[in-house]
Amino acid sequence: MLALWCADWPAVAAAASEDLPPTEPVAVLSGNRVVACTGPARASGVVPGLRRRDAQGRCPRLHVRAADEGRDARVFEPVAAAVDAVVPGVEVLRPGLLVLAARGAARYFGSEEAAAERLVDEVAAVGVECQIGVADELSTAVVAARRGVLVPLGEGARFLAPLPVAELAAEPALAAPDRADLVDLLRRLGLRTVGDFAALTPAAVVSRFGTDAAAAHRSARAQPERPPSARALPPDLTVELRLDPPVDRVDAAAFAGRTLAERLHERLSAASVACTRLEVYASTGHGQSLSRIWRCAEPLTPDGTADRVRWQLDGWLTGRSEARPTAGIEMLRLDPVEVVAAGALQLGLWGGVGAEDERARRALVRVQGLLGGDAVRVGVLSGGRGPGERVTVVPLGDEKVPEADPAAPWPGRLPAPAPSAVLPVPLAVVLEDSSGRPVSVTDRGEFDCLPARLRWGQRTWDLLGCAGPWPVDERWWDPGSARRLIRAQVLLAPAAGEGGTRALLVRSDGSGWCVEGVYE
Template identity: 40%
Template sequence: MNGMRSAVAPVRTMVLWCPDWPVVATAASEGVSVEQSIAVIEKGLVFACSAAARADGVRRGLRLREAQARSPRLRDFAYDPVRVDRAFEPLISALEEMSPNVQIVRSGSCALAVRGAARFYGGEHAAALAFLERFAELGVTDARVGVADGMFAADQAARLPGVDLIRIVPAGASPEFLRDLPLQLLDEPELTTLLWRLGIRSLGDFARLPADDVRSRFGESGARAHAKAAGLDGRRVEPRIPPEVRESVSDFEPPLDRIDQVAFGVRAAAERFIGELAAAHLVCTALRVEITSERGEWRDRGWLHPRWFTASDVVDRVRWQLQGGSTIESALTSPIARVRIVAETVDRSERHETGLWGSGSEERIHHGLSRVQSIVGHEGVLTASIGGGRSPHERQVLVPWGDRHEQKAAVAPTSRVRGRREEAAPWPGSVPPPLPTTVFEQPHAVLVLAAEQQEVTVTERGELSAEPAYFSPEAAGRRLRPLEAWAGPWPVYERWWDSAARRRFDRFQMIDADGTAWLLALERGTWYAEARYD
């Protein structure tokens, strides 16, 4: 147990838990009683359910159809994390008024170091009772409190079934408290499955294993789980620190109806805005511009910068946002009454300082492109970025200089700037890495022949008519060369639900005798080269 002696000593922690909070918040928002059979659904599975639903056999992780079969009276609602988090905010704010340094563990659960609260309220039980009374005043009467050494033990104490709303584990007794609890409480499915196969059923069984052996076998994640099971969870409470709002507001009386007037009116405010950040040794790398018209119309947009904003950069963003589709009338139908500039992302200025001898060509390129952009407009200077898509060509995205593709706003279909494509989406059927380096703007026809010089095709059953043996980068067959290796076909079906736009083709990867690798597609009997691996 040498590894345990070196672990960080657990801190006396209090956890407040509101049972079934996603259900409570959703029911309150939908105007239904939480006493009904309710399930909150995420991605077709039960994310949380009410006590009445559990009495009918509904459990977390069930498919919606199965949950409805078990409880015919079940009412299901989509899980909205924003709605659930927003409902929990008043409870956290009330708790912070009574005791500082509160950490939100998840919606419906929060933690705090109990030492200060116990001293102020006269003991751990008195502090827990005061917090529960405050929650009851806000309408939450079934909240529970757990106090123990370490956050994991305190969380389990709060969640342990029973009639007591307050459960306090004496100091030093967390290992004994956790000893008989099931292994699944670690919330480590892969580790739990493996330990179960080894005959380990409880947290105490796991805690009795040598810490050094656990670390060498299961790595750091296994070592952290072992420390939790042994009551040696050394995690500290990390309180939320509300970010300081740094903003600049310009009110115009009378309202202004010309873009140049608004840009001139916000220049002094932009200089003060950047100056205040500089005085705090900060730079702004992302900001939001909110524009309000005389009639109450409101438009906002987030802007990014490849380095950091200067006062002139801020004025340019205000002007570009006002221009919209080229005129102020395309965005707002009445004069501008207010412009609010908010720093969304700030960073320490020392991280962006120029070196002793400057930053060379990159700095000159930045200033040059920014100058051109200020003349021709926001979308006048475009740079390449990688987005989402199934083919390499679809993943090529042009974005305005200074923007990231995930922050790009939607644009007209005729614009050179493509619409937003979520890079993190699954994109089934996409080309796996490593991706080709040369992507052709328009796929060009090529020729793939079998050993007897006949063209290779794919049958309706997805089988090759013959094994590919020769390849030519030209459809005419010139520069015909043997194939060293090939892989495929991989059938691709696009927009199968749209009879007018559906597309079906087969994708291949081939290496010719020169060692050049190609990404090919066979569609309606014609071979095309989509990209080349250089």
């Protein structure tokens, strides 16, 4: 196998999408921590795992971008297309990493070294740097690519033996989500290198560690990750969708891809299999054919399938590849290239892959089909100081990327609990003290008198209590966008004929008070 690896691809893709020069330091964050950074950022001391504030402290010129898997796949498509034009049969493990059979490339170009040099040149022609690794097995080739090594035939186990055991979890596309816990356990047991782990017998590994450990053990011994399967590919698993009229917009094509992913998994479930290698195929009105194979370490779920289809369509329709369609897509097809027994896929409590969630999702997808892609929107926890600011609403099926990082400090943020209902249009009210004087806020962010009553129109409620105020003073250095307001929580005494108390969230920007939310 030949593996082509682009280092720090999320950061490289973020820089390329904004046309930043290679000399600019760029870091990609997820959960307020650095997950990838470019070489100039590393030279300034930025490393994955740093918090945003620490990273910017080490490199004040750092360009910070949020993680976006769709962007990573879109920018990687020209790289995959360039390699596929030279050596057909490319399989994408994830954006930034692809593999192909090395034997045909070596025979065509004369040697593995010549094939590697040619592929590096082809990728460099699209403005991307990469490294090549060749080995007998896929996982070994990926490890070799991260070091730019061509492992001789039959020498995979010897190449892996001195490497740290953390290499078994270094590539998420080939490891289960909890592989890091296995690596930590092996270290505590004194198994520091891949060779130490490979020296254990398969029976000892399976009996003591579990299924994923068995897969990791096969990788440590440079054996195939999955043994050959005698299961014949069930017939009629391929699903196809004709698009009339042809689509040339990413949102419309992605919606069709979600529908097709649902159909595919219905057929897979009926055949009691799960897909690990998926071919996405599209044809256009001008007779152009596009295809790409995605390989996954774990069996694909419906959401995973829909994500890969959307990434691929986004890369074809909006990417910079020379194979970009010259007409709208008329036909979309999903073809499972490799399947495993359905027992490899974690089932929900009542059958199916999260059956309850899937039923709800299918119903929402049908609503989207009737009303349009933006008709169904879901909330994503975001960063902000007020309750309405802490929710970012995105269309169903899009990347759940918040507008602001929810893990940031956000001084002045309203403390928990949040109001159960946020009014779309704040309701103007008046806060008064016991003598009927309106309550205002001083320059220090404090009440000038104790609130005792709340008046709305002709109705008045006595207050049983008041919490706050919580001042917000944003962008004070920029008069054009500065914002200063005060929030407080008030508890209303029940009026005549009303049962129970009611709590409200009120705020003031200096021009008066209004109700922002209701606690129920």
